[in-house]
Amino acid sequence: MLQLSVVSLQQEELLLAGSPDNSGKKLWRPSWKGVIMTLLVGSNIILIRIIESLVYKGRSLENEISLLRMNITQSSADQLRRMMEIRKQLCLNTGEKPDGCTLCPDGWLRHRENCYYFSSVREYRTWDESREVCEEMGAHLLVIEDREQQEFINRSINQQTDIKFWMGLYRDGDGWRWVDGGHYDTSLLQISEEYSGDCVWWEADSGFDKDDCQYKHNCICQKRALKI
Known part of the structure; x- marks a missing residue:
């Protein structure tokens, strides 16, 4: 038994060191340690290449984002400059300060912070129909808020005598x-x-009065002026 164990150990040493072939030359057999070292070195090289690729792509993406931000900033600045020029022209036309003003749509009269629309002679509607028309224009029927506003409306109505205007009361x-x-x-x-x-x-001549809501008259619409 001792002799067999010695022989087995000698055979294993021969396998690790290399055994001779029929021609008398030793055959090389890689050890498991060498295989593992080779795999580790190869894996490290691949990992380094992947990291380099990710870093390069990250830098490229960062450059693209920076360019996009620059373009957006430039575009926003151009739009803001254009808007300031338009506002300056509009506000100068209204006689208000060039740094801002309030505007009303065409055909509306402005008084302080409000815009007023006086329907034309042929726009006869019931009170409910008049209310709906005002709402479609983002407004409501006239609401008297104070004496100054009332005097302004009265002056405007005096220019259109013999016309009854529905109001929001x-x-x-x-x-x-x-x-x-x-x-x-x-x-x-x-x-x-x-x-x-x-x-x-x-009505200009008669002042205020009530009527059947189904009768058809003109109307006065009111809404807030646009601030720019």
Whole structure:
């Protein structure tokens, strides 16, 4: 048994060192340590190449982002400059300060922060129809807010005599209310109780009065002016 063990050990040493072939030359057999070292070196080389590629792509992407930001910044600056020029021209035409102003659409009158539209002679509508038309234009029927505004509207109406204009005051239950939800202030206007009706109109010669909401008159629309 001892002799067999010695022989086995000698054979293993021969395999590790290389065994001779039939011609008497030793055959080379790589050891497991060499194979592992070769694999490790190859893996490191591949990993280095991958990292280099990712770094290069990252730098390229960063450069593209920087260029895109520069273009956006330049474009925004050009647009802002153009907008400032347009605002300057528009505000100079209104006689207000060149650093900003309030504007109204064509055909509307501006007073302080509001715009007003007086429908033409042939635009006869019921009170509900007039309310809908104003809302379609982003406005509401006229709401009297203070005495100065009331005087402005009165001056504008005096230029269109004998025309009745629906305004935004209507009967809500037992009281009167404006279309914007505000309560009726008797100090600004007085509604006559001589005639029946649930909707109020304004006429240059007759002042304020109520009428059947189904009657057709002109109307006055009101909305906030555009600030630029």
